[in-house]
Amino acid sequence: MKKIIHFQECSSIEGTRIEALNAVLDKIKKPFKSGDSVGIKLHWGEKGNKNYLSPVYAREIVKWLQAGGMKPFVVDTTVLYSGGRREGSESLATAAEHGFTEKFLGCPVKIGDGLDGKNTTELPAGFKHFKTVQAAKIVQDADGFVIFSHFKGHLEAAYGGAIKNISMGFASRAQKQRMHADxxxxxxxxxxxxxxxxxxxxxxxxxxxxxxxxxxxxxxxxxxxxxxxxxxxxxxxxxxxNTDIKVFQEKLIETAAAIWRLIQNKTVVVNALINIVAECDCLPGDHQKISEDKGFISSYHPVAADDESIALIGAEAIEKAHQNIPWQRQFEYAKEIGFY
Ligand code: SF4
Ligand code: SF4
Missing domain, CATH: 3.30.70.20 (Alpha-Beta Plaits)
Structure with missing residues (x-):
């Protein structure tokens, strides 16, 4: 498994968190060149969610990219369910409500699969569940990405980090449905x-x-x-x-692996281990904390970043919040299909 680049501890004080984030960014060798358009893939939180990552962190990444001459933008995709992010226009309104505006961030805020969710591309996969994977077209169009993920629990995957941010996060609505269908x-x-x-x-x-x-x-x-x-x-x-819950874990990995094949040489991964709560930012509400803040991790590979994040938090915290989810299958299966 590829190693992480850097881990920097922090406390729950915002100033120390920003310092920690900048410390991990400083250690990254950017796989981008001046003039490149680089998407910061993140989750700006469902309407009513109280635990999403504040835009102050994304703004630091924007500054870091701009200092290298890149043209950053912040990006997420449309989702399956009603709430505040199903359509692109609703999602941008939710982003703005949560402070993710061009004015604050200093860069555009985009919907990777278009405002109607139809700007997608079919990628070759060749795996057991998916022969192809449908993703937001932005994965092809952008010159690079920073996968910036809030590490926390998740109802069906037990935890959500970089793998899920790439997989469910870049998947088209149809691909999201193909993963969730069971x-x-x-x-x-x-x-x-x-x-x-x-x-x-x-x-x-x-x-x-x-x-x-x-x-x-x-x-x-x-x-x-x-x-x-x-x-x-x-x-x-x-x-x-309808089938084994392991199948969902495998589908998550297959989707991430197919997208990763395309973006791996133009992408870096940063996991934020702060506000670590039991549920995903796609759910409204203020969710229960399952761990103290740990810090930020940078990596050139999402599987390495998530593996290290779980080691830092402790698997028990995740298992206590979401019992009987075979999340370990994600790592086993990633190895089996060569995604590591
Ligand atoms: S899981 Fe099925 S029944 Fe439940 S909200 Fe989604 S579509 Fe409706
Ligand atoms: S309690 Fe739960 S299952 Fe019953 S109506 Fe309300 S949301 Fe539905």
């Missing part, structure tokens, strides 16, 4: 308070309330986005996997 909701009626939240949030119309005011799920319409499961206030919904 996660379906199963109701525990005893826990349900009939609030209707799951039906309100369901983007496909699969979740509706029946005449007794309990939710029902039409699995033929369900796109497996898991929003209902994530948003239920009573945790009355469990995931049923």
């Amino acid at each position: 996660a379906k909701p199963k109701l525990n009626k005893d826990k349900c308070i009939q609030c209707g939240e799951c039906a309100d949030i369901c983007p496909s119309g699969a979740a509706t309330m029946d005449i007794d005011n309990f939710p029902v799920y039409d699995l033929s319409k369900c796109i497996g986005c898991a929003q209902c499961i994530a948003m239920c206030p009573e945790m009355a919904l469990k995931i049923i996997w």
Whole structure:
């Protein structure tokens, strides 16, 4: 496995975090040249999320790139579920609400698959689950990338870091659906308070309330986005996997590996191990902390960055937050397909 470039510890004080980020950036040998357009791939947080990375960190990366003569921009893609990021225009409004504006960052803020989510490209993959992978066209168009990832827990992958930021983060909406397709909701009626939240949030119309005011799920319409499961206030919904949950871990890796093949020589990876909470920034709310701040890691490979991030936090913290998710399969499978 390729080594990390640098890890710099920090405390939870913002000034020390910024110093730590700049220390890891300083150690990176930029694979970009003057004039290159370089995308800073990050997640600006779902509407109502309280744990996303503040734009002050992205602004430091912008300055670092501009100092080398590059033309940075901040980028994310459209998502499957309703909320504040399904369409590009909504997503840019959410980004602005969270402070990710051109004025603050000093660079443009873009949607990598276009405002309508249709600007995509089909990449060769040749793996067990995916022969091709559909990604945002920006992976081809940009001269380079900084994959800047908030390391934290995740409902279906147990944790989210650089691998997920590339995989789900650059995947087109269709590719996101292809990865999620096996996660379906199963109701525990005893826990349900009939609030209707799951039906309100369901983007496909699969979740509706029946005449007794309990939710029902039409699995033929369900796109497996898991929003209902994530948003239920009573945790009355469990995931049923039509296939082994390991398959999701493998699909995540296959998508990341196919995209990485294309961008590997023009990309660096930075993981932020701060505000480490149990859930992804794609969920509204203020989520429970699972670890103290650790610092920032830079790497030339996403698998190395995530492996090191887990070692720093401790696998127990992730497993306690998300039991019975075989996240280790991501690393085994990455090795099996030569993505390391
Ligand atoms: S029922 Fe299916 S499509 Fe609807 S929110 Fe739940 S997982 Fe997503
Ligand atoms: S969100 Fe949860 S508690 Fe509310 S109706 Fe749906 S399953 Fe029941």
